[in-house]
Amino acid sequence: MRWSQAFIPTLRDDPAGAEAVSHRLLVRAGFIRQLAAGHYSMLPLGQRTRLKIENIIREEMNRIGGQEVVLPTLHPAEIWKRSGRYELMGDNLFKMVDRKGVEHVMGMTEEELFAIVASELTSYRQLPQIWYQIHTKYRDEPRPKAGLLRVREFTMKDSYTLDIDEAGLDVGFEKHRQAYLAIFRRLGLDVTPVDASSGGMGGSESVEFMVRSDAGEDWVVTCPNCDYSANLEKAVSRVADVDDGERAPSPERLATPGIRTIAALAEAHPDVASPERQLKTLVYVVDGELTLAVVRGDHDLQEQKLLDATGAAEARPAQPEEVKEALGALPGSLGAVGVSGIPIYVDEALRGRYNMVTGANEDDWHLTGVDPERDFGEFTWADLRAVAAGEPCIACGSPLEMRKGSEVGHIFKLGTKYSIAFDAYVLDEEGESHPIVMGSYGIGVERNMAAVVETHHDERGIVWPVSVAPYEVVVTVLRADEEAAAAAGEDLYRRFIEAGVEVLLDDRLERPGVKFADAELIGIPWRVTVGPRGIEAGTVEVTERATMETREVPLDEVVATVAAAVEAAR
Numbered sequence: 298m299r300w301s302q303a304f305i306p307t308l309r310d311d312p313a314g315a316e317a318v319s320h321r322l323l324v325r326a327g328f329i330r331q332l333a334a335g336h337y338s339m340l341p342l343g344q345r346t347r348l349k350i351e352n353i354i355r356e357e358m359n360r361i362g363g364q365e366v367v368l369p370t371l372h373p374a375e376i377w378k379r380s381g382r383y384e385l386m387g388d389n390l391f392k393m394v395d396r397k398g399v400e401h402v403m404g405m406t407e408e409e410l411f412a413i414v415a416s417e418l419t420s421y422r423q424l425p426q427i428w429y430q431i432h433t434k435y436r437d438e439p440r441p442k443a444g445l446l447r448v449r450e451f452t453m454k455d456s457y458t459l460d461i462d463e464a465g466l467d468v469g470f471e472k473h474r475q476a477y478l479a480i481f482r483r484l485g486l487d488v489t490p491v492d493a494s495s496g497g498m499g500g501s502e503s504v505e506f507m508v509r510s511d512a513g514e515d516w517v518v519t520c521p522n523c524d525y526s527a528n529l530e531k532a533v534s535r536v537a538d539v540d541d542g543e544r545a546p547s548p549e550r551l552a553t554p555g556i557r558t559i560a561a562l563a564e565a566h567p568d569v570a571s572p573e574r575q576l577k578t579l580v581y582v583v584d585g586e587l588t589l590a591v592v593r594g595d596h597d598l599q600e601q602k603l604l605d606a607t608g609a610a611e612a613r614p615a616q617p618e619e620v621k622e623a624l625g626a627l628p629g630s631l632g633a634v635g636v637s638g639i640p641i642y643v644d645e646a647l648r649g650r651y652n653m654v655t656g657a658n659e660d661d662w663h664l665t666g667v668d669p670e671r672d673f674g675e676f677t678w679a680d681l682r683a684v685a686a687g688e689p690c691i692a693c694g695s696p697l698e699m700r701k702g703s704e705v706g707h708i709f710k711l712g713t714k715y716s717i718a719f720d721a722y723v724l725d726e727e728g729e730s731h732p733i734v735m736g737s738y739g740i741g742v743e744r745n746m747a748a749v750v751e752t753h754h755d756e757r758g759i760v761w762p763v764s765v766a767p768y769e770v771v772v773t774v775l776r777a778d779e780e781a782a783a784a785a786g787e788d789l790y791r792r793f794i795e796a797g798v799e800v801l802l803d804d805r806l807e808r809p810g811v812k813f814a815d816a817e818l819i820g821i822p823w824r825v826t827v828g829p830r831g832i833e834a835g836t837v838e839v840t841e842r843a844t845m846e847t848r849e850v851p852l853d854e855v856v857a858t859v860a861a862a863v864e865a866a867r
Contacts, residue, residue, distance in 0.1 A: 298768070299790075300803040304341050306330075307815050317512035319747035320444025322759050326819045328767075335441030335449030337743070342819065345767040347452070350484065350742050351431050353764065354454045357480045361472045363427045363456055368410045370433055374400035376409045380718045385610040391435045391449075403435035408498070408737055411457045412715035415733055421461045421725050424733070425469060429456030431742065443512050445747040446703060452742040460734045461725060466710055470502075473738045477506055477706050480740065484749055485762035488705060491517055492527040494601050498709050498737060506706035510751045513703035520690040520697055530601035533680060534688035534697055539573050541652040545666025548634060551654070554661045557629030559594045562654070562663065569654060569665050576647070576655035576667065578631040580615040580624070583607050583640075587615060587623050589633050591669070592644040592682050594654075599683035606642055606679035624658045632656040634664055634672045641676035643669055648678060705748050711735040759820030760843050763866040768801040770859055771821040773812050775828040777804045786827045789837075789856065796860040817842065822866070823859050 306327040315321040323329045328343035339347055355365070374392065377383035383390070383402070391403035404410070411428060418424070434453045441447050458469030474490065481488045486508050493505040505528055507517045516529035527533070551569075556562050559577060562570045575594025580587065581603065588607065592598050604612055621627055623639065632655035633641050647653075651668035669676075686699040713732040716722070721733045746765070753760045763769055770793055774786035786802060793800040801821065803812050816824050826838040837855050840847040841862075850858055 298801050300771075300801055300805050303801070305815070305819070306340070307818055315444065317443035317446060317747070317751070318754055319446065319512065319750035322750055322754055322818070323444060323747070326759055329445065335438055335447070337445060337448065337450075342767040343746075346746055346761070346765050347742055349765045350745055351452070351454075353483050354431065354480055354740060354742070357476045357483075358427075358429050358454070358456060360479075361427060361476050363429045366414075366428055366430050367432060368404075368407055368414070368430060370404050370435070372402050372404050372407075372410065374402050376413070377402055380409050380715060382409070387610050388439070389437050391437050405434050405436040406453075406498070406737075406739070407432075407455055408457070408711065408715045408735070409719065412719040412721050412733075412735065415457075415459050415716065415721040415735070416719055418459065418721065418723050418733065421723050421731075424459055424461050424723065425465050426459040427456060427469065427472075428459070429454060429738075443514075443747075445743040446512055447514070448743065451744065454740045454742065456738045458736040458738075460736075461723065461731060462734055463712075466712075466734045466736050469736050470708060470710055473708050473736070474504065477708065477738075477740070481506060481508075481705065481745075483764050484745060485753060485764065486705060486745070486748055487752070489517060489519065489526050489702070491519075492531045493707065494528065494530045494605050495709055496601070496604070498711065500709045500711040500714065500737075502710040504708050505704050507702035508705050508748045508752060509700055510703040510748065511701055512751055513701040515702050515704055516699055517702040518684055518686075518697050518699050520693060520695050522695040523690060523693040525690050525692045525697075529683060529699070530599060532684040532697075533691045534684045535691055535694060536646045537689075539650070541574070541650060544651045544668065548664040548667050548672055550657060551663045551665050552661065553630070553663045556661070556663075557627075563594075566654075569652075570663075574652065574654055576632060576653050576669070578633055578656060580620045580628070580631065581612045582615050582619070583612045584609040587619065587639055588612075589636065589639055589641045590644075590681055591633055591641065591647065591655075591676075593646055596644065596646065596682040597685075598681055602679070602681050602683075603642065606677070606681065607640070626656065626658045626660050630656040630658065630660050630662060632658055632664060632667070633669070633674075633676065634658075634667060635674070637674050641673060642679045642681060643673065643676050644681040645678055646682055703744070703748055703751065705745050706738075706740045708738040709736060711737050753820075757814075757845075758818035761820040761822060763822050763863060766799075766820065766822050768821050769799045769863045770823045770825060771801045771803055771816050771819075773803045773809075773816060773824055773826045775809050775812070775826065777806055779829060781832050782827055782829055785832050785837075785852070789825060789827065792856040793860070796856055798856075798860050798863055823862065825855060825859060 308325045311321045312324045329337045488506040495503040518532035519526045572595035579590045653667040716733040722730045776782040790802040824840040836849045
């Protein structure tokens with residue numbers, strides 16, 4: 298491609314409101330343009346890179362026996378109601394009604410549709426199967442931001458394993474884990490597989506692949522001394538023992554006028570109410586139902602864990618008036634003692650604890666000597682607390698570390714949830730009918746493009762790995778209006794094409810500084826600079842974008858030299 302004929306609308310300034318590095322650079326370098334919040338157009342450079350990412354994904358999926366399909370994006374809402382996810386996904390679904398009054402949704406994931414197709418299987422002899430597609434998805438994100446990292450319309454590779462039993466699922470799950478590691482390695486991404494919440498997908502196990510990123514919306518908890526790693530939404534740690542002293546025979550009232558916080562109560566009554574001796578009672582509205590979550594006073598609630606424990610789609614803190622009406626007191630004086638008719642979830646760190654202090658559900662009063670197992674009514678134990686940096690690793694006891702990350706892939710063991718819902722059964726060797734055991738595996742294409750930029754850039758612009766660069770080499774002609782320079786540039790352009798190198802010829806009548814700045818902003822891995830002086834000397838300059846190292850190479854050797862470097866880096 299000749300730059301003079303290409304559409305590459307580079308910008309000198311960052312776009313307004315762009316905070317993520319990938320957002321700024323992809324817009325400035327002419328890869329993408331925003332149509333509306335969460336919706337982006339792929340310009341020619343962006344499409345070239347996106348297709349390369351798709352092809353890497355496709356090659357690795359085919360390598361593990363995947364079969365590519367394309368399923369509809371517009372789904373009858375009845376399908377999602379049948380699986381129970383119409384209500385579970387709530388406002389995240391784009392919903393519409395056709396001219397006949399039939400409700401539809403725009404697919405954000407397609408477990409339901411794959412289960413419907415799988416219902417045509419009849420025998421264990423047809424298993425295992427791996428099906429996948431690379432397809433547009435839609436999600437009504439409430440706050441799209443960070444460019445391609447959080448959007449409403451995106452391309453996703455979603456694949457599915459179909460097996461007769463859990464042992465088969467384990468094999469398919471591991472195949473995908475290894476395929477994903479290969480994909481990310483080829484994209485130039487250093488990923489950390491972490492334990493994660495399955496959320497609305499359901500299933501028994503899920504693993505996220507996280508890339509370190511300041512623009513990421515997730516926190517990754519890792520141990521520096523062993524292989525433990527987890528999303529903060531799923532992370533656990535060791536909890537130090539607390540000496541509760543002598544068990545009180547029953548709770549006793551404690552006047553606490555004007556005290557509304559854990560810290561204030563600890564300061565006023567340090568002998569009985571240190572933070573680790575307090576119960577923090579939080580009131581949430583979970584899928585429309587008032588619910589209590591109880592954690593230790595010095596711990597924080599991890600809301601996703603509450604959702605996982607309850608199986609709910611949405612949870613929000615209750616408003617003060619809702620709390621007052623239900624419990625008779627305002628936050629700061631709340632507790633679970635004597636509460637009935639309201640679901641109560643108690644954090645596992647409180648199992649076996651006694652002589653605790655909690656609100657009495659009467660403003661300005663607390664209770665001491667509380668034993669949750671003795672004094673609470675009906676409740677459910679659950680892992681609810683958020684892990685903090687420095688806490689001991691659950692596996693080896695070393696202090697845990699925490700960093701921000703961006704999810705670039707997610708794999709799930711779904712089990713039989715969707716196959717049962719859509720009658721996807723097969724007969725085993727004995728002729729017995731069994732629901733197909735499913736796994737689900739997703740990679741966001743544009744999100745991975747952004748993740749590459751987040752981790753491969755410098756002060757000049759993007760530094761693409763060769764595997765996904767829109768072009769591998771740019772031939773920059775310094776004096777395109779001079780016959781000798783132009784002819785040399787054309788010759789190199791032709792020879793690079795013949796050598797199988799993806800090359801962009803910068804034949805624009807622009808100043809050298811403009812050409813260099815654009816090439817560096819776009820991030821093309823190698824630049825071959827053709828100038829009048831070099832032509833006279835029989836040399837050209839070769840600059841590697843990753844290191845910005847420049848060397849002179851004989852004109853008649855440069856194509857072979859650079860082509861070999863490109864091939865080695867592919």
